[in-house]
Amino acid sequence: MRAAIKEAGIDDIGLCTxxxxxxxxxxxxxxxxxxRDFSFYRNPGADMMLNKTEISExxxxxxxxxISKKL
Incomplete structure (x- = not known):
């Protein structure tokens, strides 16, 4: 994923893996x-496992x- 993001010219500085x-x-x-109907594949997914220490203020x-919700 990181390579694809960089190839697209997107800064990956905040990407956690x-x-x-x-x-x-x-x-x-x-x-x-x-x-619309939405379906998600999580088992658990990365969005559920992200924690405060991985987010740079x-x-x-x-x-x-x-993000409008307090971290």
Missing amino acids: DEKIHTTLAMVHTYPDGD DILKETEMQ
Whole structure:
């Protein structure tokens, strides 16, 4: 994943990896009327295993989008 991100020109400075935890997959089914159903593959997924020590407040402060929930 890191190589693909770098190849796309995206800064990977905040990317965390773990050989035992997989990236969560999200699948979206969009109906003709625009309604959507979401399915997730987690066992558990990386989004569930992320912890405070892996999040850089300095990086968050420099982003254009920030998490609104207190970490």
